[in-house]
Amino acid sequence: MGVADDAGALRERLAAELTAAVVRAEKRLGRAVDRAELARRLNVSPSSLYAYLNGTTLAGTAVFDELLAALGVTGAQAGRLATLRDAAETARRLRHGRRGTAGRAGDEPPAGPAPAAVPRQLPAAYPQFVGREAELRRLDALSAAVADAAGTRPVTVTVIEGTAGVGKTTLALHWAHRVKDRFPDGQLHVNLRGFDSGAPVEAGEALYGFLLALGVAPGAVPAHERVAAALLRTLLTGRRVLLVLDNARSAEQVRPLLPGTPGCLAIVTSRNRLDGLVVREGALRITLDVLPRYAARSLLERLVGAARLAREPRAADELVDLCARLPLALAVAAARVAAAPTGSMNFLVTELRQAQGEAEQGQLDVLGQADADLDLRSVFHGSYALLPPPAARLFRLLGCHPGPEIDDFACAALAGTAGPPRAQLDALTAAHLLRQQGPGRYALHDLLRAYARELAGGGPPGEARAAVQRLLRHYLAAARLADRHLEPWHPAAPDAGPGDPADPADPADTADTADTAPAALPPIDGHAAATAWFDAELTTLQAVMAQAAATGGLEPYAWRLARACALHLRRSGRRFQRGLVHGLAREAAGRAGDRAAWCTATRQLGDAVSRLDRPAEARELLHEALRACRERGDDEGVREVRLSLVRMYASTGHHERALPHARLALARAARTGDPLALADGLTAVSQTEESLGRPAEALEHARRALELYERLRHLDGQAGILLGIGRCEQALGRPAEAVAVYDRSLALDRSLGDHYREAHALDHLAGAHAALGHHEESRALRARALTVLEALRHPDAAAVRAKLAATAG
Template identity: 45%
Template sequence: MRWCLLGPVEATVSGRPLAIRRPQHRGLLALLLLNANHVVSVPQIERALWGDRPPASARTQVQVCVSQLRAALRTTDAAHLLAHRAGGYRLTVAAHDLDLAEFTAAVDRARIAARHGRPAEAAGHLRAGLTLWRGPALAGAAGAFVPAAAAELTEQRLAAYEQLAEVELALGRHERLLDTLRPLLADHPLRERLVARYMLALAGSGQQEPALRLYDVTRSRLAEELGIEPCAELASAHLRVLRHEVPAAAPAVPSASPAAGHAPTGVGAPAGAGGAVVPAQLPADVAGFTGRAAPLRQLDALLPEAPAGAGTPAPVVISAIGGTAGVGKTALAVHWAHRVAHRFPDGQLYVNLRGFDLDGRAVAPGEALRDFLDSLRVPPHQVPAEESRQAALYRTLLAGRRMLILLDNARDADQVRALLPGAPGCLVVVTSRDRLVPLLVAEGARPLTLDLLSTAEARQFLGRRIGPARLATEPEAVDEIVERCARLPLALAVVGARAAVHPGFPLAALAGELRDAPDGLAAFDDADPATGVRAVLSWSYRALGAAEARLFRLLGLHPGPDVALPAAASLAGLPVSRVRPLLAGLTRAHLLAEHEPGRYTFHDLLRAYAVELCRRDDADPERAAARHRMYDHYLHSAHAADHLLDPHRLTPRVRLTPTRPDATVQEPAGHAGAMAWFTAEHRVLLAAVAQAATTGFDGHAWRLAAVVTTFLDRQGHWGDLAGAQHLALAAARRQADRTGQAQAHRGLAVAYTWLGRHDEAHRHYQRDLDLYAELDDRAGQAHTHVGISWLLARQGRHRTALEHAERALLLYRATASTVGQAKTLNNIGWLHGRLGDHHRAAACCQAALALHARNDDRRGAALTWDSLGYAHHRLGQHDRAVECYHRALDLHRELGDRYDEGEVLANLGDAHHAAGDCAAARTAWRQALEIYDELQHPDADQLRGRIAEPDRVPAGGTTRASG
């Protein structure tokens, strides 16, 4: 037997079609084939064929249709394949006999081949699967379900073509791909993913102008017909065509399209993947970069002759003689990286490792790894807790890619070793004052020692900033400036900025000011060739206005790594409107750099100078007041943002004292604004916790650690969370503040739970419980019991977990906390469900829903509807379960919670499957899989297997508890 849905609906034997001619009979056959090997009830058949208004004779008509199908099958002795079972009908079909099953299997095989780096094999599977299509899906069939089912099948076909396009783009088969996609594009001119791939194929075959015209036409039609702008993928393809970034062949297999319902080959697909986002983290190129011809040639020599050359370029170490700072290591590395970035189509990663910061807080390898994994689009919940596993994941993601990795300002070899890729294709550039000999010996790095500028280069450097005419007018003064700046680029840049701001000043006068300036920085002795740098900085500093000079000094108190405008305003105790022009002035004088809009950073020599000046010129009370304003800014701003992240939290909130009068507080707009603020500031906040704990501000230290906990937890930064809470615990103990100690113990328990250190988590939760008992804080005790319950549930100890949840509920009732009661009732219901008492689970969840409605806690309600759906599912009440899951789904979509939306869709599919509605189950599962693939959900492959083999679906879903 051969069963066909991908074209006219029919059944054939040895190529001869059976006599199934009436559209309604073909409709019933299609419905049974879409639910092959599963019972389809008569009510389901009636709804499928006639919708919500079946005729009075519907049941009779169904029986007639079944009889006609059996009669056709009987001619080949196959009537037994269509059987009456449990109030419905089941059609037994072997997978290899159904064209849809073969097509789906081919697409799955292609996905696996692509994932394992076999693009040619993937393309073969996809083309074989697509040849099974003989025309429009479900042609000739009648029934209310047919249009939607046919549209879903058509979507799968188009997604497969898009997946084929990605693989063939990677193989450089542009001409063949154009022939394949051309008729599809004619039928679907506004399908943006298809247009994007066709554009890239045009550009890859040398037809850039037609590709750009196609974009312009498509953009106009989208605006006129749909009122929308091109999607990100189409816009990205347009940008790649404009930049001539479409190679003839790509070295790595691109990701499968999420629309195809298949997982990407890796997190952060290569640039050859038809518009996938790639990291581009290089700082801005150095304006007016001058000289360094020999070092640039040495760097160029590291690259292969052709862009796609084989082999791994060795890492590069750029170091300065004697560890000289300010010699231009970063400028050279960044400038060269921009020159060769096009040779690395999979992107560029950058990190300032802060190896020589005065405060000694260099970036730890694990911190840099987590930032890189985030840039490579690894969701936080997939980042391993252990640094060694993070490094292994990082190396895995870089395998087969061509990326440029710039590790700036490294302290030593140990700081960078975990950041080196392990496979060919990537180039690593490391800058450091250290010679990094272990990298030379063990990693095969090639040293490039960067000296001071030559006299000619220094003159050229200065000329680029003040103009060649002015340079030629006073050659002797220029020579003295070059000599007094020790041919050091940093010093020359500061002098050049001063001269450019005052074009009427004679250069001889500027040279004289340098001559009369104080001696060099105390941090540099007479053996250092940069000993004159302090003279340059002091001369430039003395040229500042009083307000600019004060701000420059106070910025030396900031913990780094960078400072935003409101924090700078708080340090100075001035309004933002007055500080903005002061920062602009410091930037113009090259004493500060605005490395991204509104965020400023120092060169480490400039930071050292600012710290020295602040200690010398600002009294202790003024320095303490500035720090107090700065810590108030971060604490009160983070507290406001933290509330927006979880307005219905169970955790007792940190109580704040009023801010100092001149501190600036930011209040982000909504949940998205709070996430953006924390994303920009969380490194600064961690540094502020550490600094506050060592400068006499213990109260700020533990409170800052408390208000950043939710963000760090949700983003998976559990190592950072543990580090901050250890500092907070010590600070709270110094203050003998039991509330602060309790907050820190809870934060440590949360971090250790996620890090898998369960015994330590138990100890911290128990100490937390003891402290809240001493404080007679029943709300704190309740939340600690919730935490213990969650930890026990993760260990599979559901009975004991239930006992702690029930204790929490009693305490929340005693404190009249309806938010706590609602969330805890859901947890209790969830645990009863895990213990098999589904009636009690449903009752608890119903009670939780009533309280969530009173509290207007939509996220709590969404999680509870999901729990309730699970309970009804396990009770066999599948229609009720479906209804509950839809309620949860609607709320999660309103809240924009994609992770939970995906999990509810997976559970909804399970409920449909248990009810015998296999078509609805597959629809829900595929929607869930699209989200799982988008978020790199750990259960994506399990769900994919569920779609491929629905008979193996588990009895229940994967409901989450609230906390």
């Protein structure tokens, strides 16, 4: 085929593509495209428009871009048509340049470009671009460095990476249009289709398009990929060209397309982590996350209009979160809202909220689109389908994890491996289907989680339930390990958990995990590590408890996890979370029909509610638990409920009603001879007598309790009773002795991480110092107490603040 034939074929192909674009536009509009109106919009004559559409004349680049925009051709399709137009233009120029010689026998096509070939292949930028300020600054600095170092700086490559739909192409094209004047020798663009349902664009095909755009005759393009890549590098030498290599699957797909000399800049976008380009080509890596909340809301405002957003502000905020701040999801949601009547944003939010967690008609269905490049499920599948099978399995199983984050040990439990599955995690982070939050900690946004949950539901029979059970086993074992480090003096829980030797017949135990090795536990090797683990995992543990409570046969995990978390929740002052956790445990035990577990959870919920300053509700819960324990003949449960009643009545100032319960609890402990129960009973009686104005009697009981706690090495009990001893000493007019005792209690509270009691120790210590005339030290101690209580958002802060105000000045 000669040059003239090539030019004609390219024009015919372009005409066919434009005709197809017109047909699609008419289907979308539901009417014929008015050619005369279209010509007026383009500021050309109707005859010129017909010539453009039938291929007899090539439109200039500016008019061609406007024509595509008017027909609704955007993104990758617009880039492909612009490349085709440029190729036809190059072939036309070469045909005219060789007129009179092309037909002679033996002539070879020229190996070099036509001198005037300056490609302008950038597709139109996304008009509603928002945010990404930090990324744009990094790109600006890079292009400035390239421009300033012409001829001296090595080739520069930038890789923009991120999960599907996060806006990589949008950022690349927005910035490319912003700086295209810095690259006067042209801009090349190709969509490599690395994650489309069809085959990706091969490097040789992309090279062919680039070389045509740079003026190489079609017949002169080398057939061998390496030779074509060398020719591209030759043509780019000494020129300033920007290359946008969009949607790359791998470094190997991109490498032949990179320039070889300074002055050019290649921007590569990919869903995969292209480590090869970073290591070998020294590429700058820019990783995109979902939009910050302010930028996501700004994008929604631009898409639906400020007036509409102002009419439904709360729905807009919730829609931003339900779309996981993912730009593609926001754009799809905005398109639905914009095409619907007023009030539709609230309707869409309701629809998405109801769809959360549903196996059928979930969020991805609500945000579904007919076009594959806009349908979230299809977009996500493009990345998932390329995963190795072990990594694909782990991604599916991540849909079984309900928490906002997951560590690598919990990933091992999901996967059923003895240790963290490093290779699978690396594959998922490389594909940007999982984000690494910190060392050994990972997260995926809510829409990816919804996709993973769908995949898990459609996986092999029993796979998801087995994974959930392994996960619950893991969290229970880790929580109990951490709890033992927080309270090493306490005897083991009587209801040893699933898989523990003491409980081989756990009702949640099933055969589907019997062949799986237990996953390794996180390195919790002391009090500080245990506290840190609970702090990091509490939100996840609460979500896991809710999952267990709602899953038939797995309810025991909910109340066992609640017991393992109880001490940390109390010490760390998490009053609301404490109430939620024990409420979940009570519901789970009630649903499972386990009366013993229900009694314990009800008592612990009563304790938690009492701390939330809801005494009537707490009293009702505790008396309900007391009746249930009596009905069951559970004397030990009755004793524990009585101690809870003592604390509840003390919090409301009804100490005379607390005293009988304290004495009955002590009598029960004396009958059993249990030293810990005896110490707890003595403490309850002592604190009640002290509150009733009998410090001498209270001190006697308190010293006996302290002796028992010290013998048991029970640090928590020692810290609590030392506070009582200090108050008694102070009430008896011995503030110096009180200071010494408070100091001991404060040291223990800090070592235990009990912030609430630390604040009260500081407050009592301040009172003792004030009694000794140490007023400056007293105010400093009380200010520290106030700081701790305010950090806990505890209502006791008001009383401490009032004391501090009374001594000011």
